[in-house]
Amino acid sequence: MNQAFKNVCIRCGKERVFLREWTERVGNSVVINTETTCPDHECQKLVDKDNKKQRDKHILMKKRSEQRAKERNRLRNEVKIKH
Ligand SMILES: [Zn+2]
Secondary structure, three states, X not given: OOOOOOOEOOOOXXXXXXXXXXXXXXXXXXXXXXXXXXXXXXXXXXXXXXXXXXXXXXXXXXXXXXXXXXXXXXXXXXHHHHO
């Protein structure tokens, strides 16, 4: 197998260790997912933490924008009722 991807750790720059590979069907195409980890376990822990933080932030932002959209709709409906 050739290693087309060379993945280095975003935190320490070490070459990441290949963990597993799996395929996933997305619509009509098959996507190959790979999971890698930093050879430094402590570093990987920090990377995971950062990833989680990013994910949480993303979810929170999505929730907020949904909330705003709802609020906008509500206000628009109220205006309609008044007129
Ligand atoms: Zn690392």
